[in-house]
Amino acid sequence: MDKLYNMSIFARVVEMGSFTAVANHLDTTVGNISRAVSVLEDSLDTKLMQRSTRRLVVTDAGRRFYDRCVAILADVEHAEAEARDALLEPRGALRVHSVPGLGRNLVTRAVLAYRKSYPEVSVELLLSQRMPNLLEEQLDVGIVIARTLPDSAYVSQNIGTSHCILAASPAYLATHRAPACPDDLVDHQCVLLGTVDYAPDEWRLQSPAGDSIFRPTGPHFSVNDMDSMSHALRDGAGIGLLAAFSAIDDLRSGALVRVLPQYHTHVRNVYAVYPSRQFVDAKIKRFVESLKTHVAEPLEGYAKELEIAPALRTGPEVVRA
Template sequence: MCNSLGESMLDNLRGMAVFASVVGHGSFSGSARELGITTSAVSQQIRSLENELGVVLLHRSTRKLSLTEAGESFYEAAKDVVSAAEQGRIRVNQLRDELAGSLRIATTPELGVHHILPALSTWMAAHDDLSINYLADNHYVDMIDERIDIAVRMSPSIDDHALSSYPLTDVRQLLVASPQYLRQHPKIESPKDLSEHNLICIELTKDPAILELTQTETGKKTRIKMQSRMHTNNVFMATTLAKEGHGLIRVMEMDVRKELESGALVEVLTGYKLPSFVLYAVTLSREQQPAKIVRCLEVLKKYFQTN
């Protein structure tokens, strides 16, 4: 009984929408084009609606359609129903696309300060209904446990089917030192010269003191282990130590761009290159990402493509 009543109500609502479309277009064919159905299907909907109501709504002739008195009255009600449904659809779309609520972003302190904050600053200011929580840490963050919406990291997490990865940019590693350090220590002209120098180890990777260098012109690879007496898990600390002349650091180019531009640090062994990485934005896998995540990813991609 309930199912029959529900089905009848849905049929009536569908019929009202078709009826309002027919009147609005002044023809069955125009309504059919708008609704993406056949003219005969439109005609069948109107007949079913008239049978359900027990009245004739439209006078049909070969040249035009005209409303009966009952049809004129019913058309006003049908327009209201269609208008209410459209307003409801618009509201649902607004809620789906609204940039509001909270957004949790995980990254490293260096990427956060140098890139993520500059990338998102204008966007954040334009959406003050959005609350953003930044988690800046050099350790791996479990996105599910920490409820992270976007993580920016150097690994794509391709083995985790619960996550989706979006490449942002290629990242070069450089070997750099301060001009002061280079003036006071033996020249560095080839990888073997590194054995006479100190490496400030940034302990974010396995075997941080082991370097694999590839000669740019020949592709010849050299693997060398440097001596090190200073260790840190923080790029800011390592960069400061290097600027003060305590040794060389192996670092992402994007983390020391300002120091390179100012001359506070300079690249050594420019004819060789260290392995490069890809920077990824990582999200939880969903059939449809919330608008705030989609828009944030777009802003990040644009920033890294531009810079």
């Protein structure tokens, strides 16, 4: 059992890149983590890692041993999970991270529907703009919007697509002539959106007539949150980009009006990302299924209502460095 424990410590060090990160993750000391790896190396009579004060490098033997460790630990985890039916029946705790705008709207609905179906699972939903480290933060699922995902050892599923449209309040447009083309935006107050996947100083728009790039200039208001953007636009601050899921209710009620309705941003994919494992707990599988129903389907509906052709979704993929 000690050897399995030391193998799991070694695997985490390889994945997290440092003894300190693993020690913090497991609430122990760096010395305990270093000792576990050293004991493993002594028992194998092989150097698994080269350490220095600044760098930690996995040796060739260490890399091969890591691959074996991952497979062995996954088999052990599967055996334990099978014994407690974790692969068959969702239970336990599920920690989910989401970008805020989507999280406040559709992901929360998905969580509530999931909880009704699986009341034995406690769900913690965390919202922030950044891309989380699932392993270090002990997260089960991350939901991100991006054109592409950075390389990682995570598994991802594309659960939908998202676009931004241009919108403004009727009051603003009553005192400012609506633009007829993207070039006309230069005469307007532009509210800028700056998030992980949107550069605030460049609007890349597409339409049946072709693509257009507009670069806002002059004094402006910039915000990194969709809800704040919605408030600003409703209050007449100007014209801004809003994701369809954030704009749809205001567009339906008339609180906002679509500007340049033939234009929208390029597609962004909505991904459910989870740690790469040979066996995935039922609580994660069922939650991803809930996302497909309560996130993907409404997104497709919004795109259809706004006359934006949704892109085709793909199945699960492993995104590796």
